[in-house]
Amino acid sequence: MTRGAAERADIADHTHADIVIIGAGTAGLAAAHALTQRGREVVVLEARGRIGGRVHTITDLADQPVELGAEWIHTSTTPIRRAIAEFGMADEEFPVSHGLDVIAIDxxxxxxxxxxxxxxxxxxxxxxxxxxxxxxxxxxxxxxxxxxxxxxxxxxxxxxxxxxxxxxxxxxxxxxxxHDADFKLKRGWRPVLDRLAAGVDIRLGVAVRSITWSDPVVQMNAVTDDGRAVTVSAEHVVVTVPLGVLQNNGIRFEPPLPARKREAIDSMSHVPVVKMVFVFDGDVWPDGAPDDISDPEILPSRAILSNGWQENRAQTIIALWAGGRDATRIESQDVPEVLRLGEKALEHYLGDKFRRPRKAIVHLWAGDPYARGAYSHTPPGARADVRDRLAEPLNGRLFWAGEATARWRPRTVGGAYASGLRVADELS
Ligand SMILES: Cc1cc2nc3c(=O)[nH]c(=O)nc-3n(C[C@H](O)[C@H](O)[C@H](O)COP(=O)(O)OP(=O)(O)OC[C@H]3O[C@@H](n4cnc5c(N)ncnc54)[C@H](O)[C@@H]3O)c2cc1C
Structure with a gap:
């Protein structure tokens, strides 16, 4: 059975598949795309009512797509650029500066x-x-x-x-x-994910609660977004849920995960990031300013012109960005407070050109039960092989992907994509 990406799929009370992938983010979709192309029977279970996970492109807020999660393509050699080229979207990429005061060394x-x-x-x-x-x-x-x-x-x-x-x-x-070359996509990330999702059997609104993985057939208990309990079984299961979900026991494993895996999960941390987006009529960006400006005295300390590539802008789309402790401080407030803080920061960044925004939006990723943070981080004390340990299959049945498992470019969409291709190879 194949379905379009955006279509809500029903799920029977009992479903069986050769391979079940948990999570329709970049990693899950990359794995599903590769395995489906190789003729494997794959079902993707996704808790949210949409695909993309921490990639969340909104198309009805402004005259250009708005990214509430990932926005940049980080670095020129990231493997997801190969997929973008394969999908005929290379001409949608444009180079951007990340605005950081960095230096190049030989x-x-x-x-x-x-x-x-x-x-x-x-x-x-x-x-x-x-x-x-x-x-x-x-x-x-x-x-x-x-x-x-x-x-x-x-x-x-x-x-x-x-x-x-x-x-x-x-x-x-x-x-x-x-932090070499970075790029963005004129239509945002969503068309890339739609291409990965095309022809894949995706069941939206199905949150996996527990996985019993010791027997030859893996059993999963899940709940649909209308509250129905369902069971799903599979010969092989790929877990792509974020590290924060695993750390918060968003899925119960039976038997519990071995110490080697659990230690890897617990020795990493999850970086909080707040990104709020404001849409203005007309061009309000300060004349001559770069597309990415920062001021450590202001919370949030970065303002990014998201549609800087557009000439003669009818609207200005600005993302305010805070990471680490700044993000934690902001996320402790409720959404209206967060947006008020953002508007105050914009008065500073835009100066004379400031006016009331037409729209404002923020998604608080740390409180999101299916994300629990923005991306993984390795604090002091994390052993050299923690990401490899997280990626190691268990019992020949349970496989692992997602940005936190990526030794190459962890934290990024490109790393998540690469991890999906890795797990597809492990299953082939
Ligand atoms: C604000 C923000 C800005 C970012 N900026 C950038 C950027 O500019 N460039 C960049 O490269 N990266 C950026 N990132 C990181 C990037 O978004 C992630 O690295 C990448 O999207 C992770 O993909 P993934 O497939 O590993 O995880 P996810 O995209 O999180 O996918 C996991 C999926 O699992 C689902 N799920 C969770 N629990 C369950 C469950 N119990 N049952 C079923 N499904 C479940 C989730 O809903 C989700 O769809 C940013 C992230 C954030 C939050």
């Missing part, structure tokens, strides 16, 4: 940093690593700027030096380092 310096990282203890944080390596205050400032991408998410003290440098080493095998 190969020699990277190599000396990687050498210095060769014997890193998992408990060392990025602040201590930077302080240890810096010979002067100027050099420390330089290294901080180098790792600025992390400081927009979590502080250097809360970031594993080992994982940062493992990531750098991995990225450098693709000729990149940390």
């Amino acid at each position: 190969d020699e310096r990277w190599n000396s940093l990687l050498e210095a990282a060769a014997d890193l203890d998992p408990s060392e944080d990025l602040r201590s690593f930077v302080d240890r390596l810096a010979g002067s205050v100027a050099e420390r400032d330089e290294l901080e700027k180098l790792f600025a991408f992390w400081t927009t998410r979590e502080s250097l003290e809360e970031t594993s030096a080992l994982h940062t440098m493992l990531e750098v080493a991995g990225n450098r095998t693709d000729g990149e380092a940390l």
Whole structure:
């Protein structure tokens, strides 16, 4: 049975499939697309009434698509760019600046940093690593700027030096380092996910509550969004739910997950991110300002012109962005308060051009039961192989994908996509 992506699929009280994929985010859809193309029988169970997960493109808020979750394509070598090209959408990409005050360093310096990282203890944080390596205050400032991408998410003290440098080493095998080229898509992410979802059997509004995985056939209990209890069985199950859902026991495993897997889940953390979007009539962006401006004195500290690529804008779409502790502070308030705070910040960023926005929207990802945060993070203490452990299959039945399992570009849509392709290969 095949269905269109946006169509709500009914589910029988008892359903069986060869492969069940839990989650219709990027990872689940990438795996389902690859496996369906290989002729495998796949059913995707998705708790929400939509596909995409932490990619959430809204098309009816403004004259251009608005992204409430992921927006950027991070780096030029991310494998999802290959899918975008295959789907004939390469001409929708446009390069963007992430507006961070970062520095470029040469190969020699990277190599000396990687050498210095060769014997890193998992408990060392990025602040201590930077302080240890810096010979002067100027050099420390330089290294901080180098790792600025992390400081927009979590502080250097809360970031594993080992994982940062493992990531750098991995990225450098693709000729990149940390924060090289970024892109966006004119129609947003949704058309890419629609292409992945085309022809895949997706059951929306089905939240899996428990998985019994010790027997040859895996059994799942689930609840539909109209409150009906259903059971689903499968020869193989792919779990792609976010790390935050696993940490909060959003799914009960019977028997409990082995210590090796549980430790991997518990030793990572989830980064809070708040992104609110405002839509204005006319062009209100300050003349001559870059598309991404920041002010550490203001909460949120970043304002991003989302439709900067459009000439002669009839509307201006602005995203305000906060990560780490700033995001936690904001998310402790209710939605109207959060949006009021955002408007106040916009008065500062837009200056004379400020006026009341036509629309404002925020999705609080930390409180979302099917996300529980924005993306995974590796704090000090996380062992080098935590993401690999999370990715390891159990019992030849239970398989794992999602951005948190991606050694390559974790946290990103590209990493999630790559993890979906990996799990499809494991099942082939
Ligand atoms: C505000 C924000 C901004 C971001 N910005 C960027 C960016 O600019 N660029 C970038 O590359 N990445 C960005 N990211 C991260 C990116 O969105 C994620 O890395 C990626 O989308 C994760 O995909 P995934 O498939 O691993 O997980 P998800 O997309 O979360 O998919 C998991 C799916 O599982 C479903 N699910 C959960 N529990 C259950 C259950 N019990 N039963 C059934 N289904 C369940 C969820 O509803 C979801 O659809 C951002 C994220 C956020 C929140």
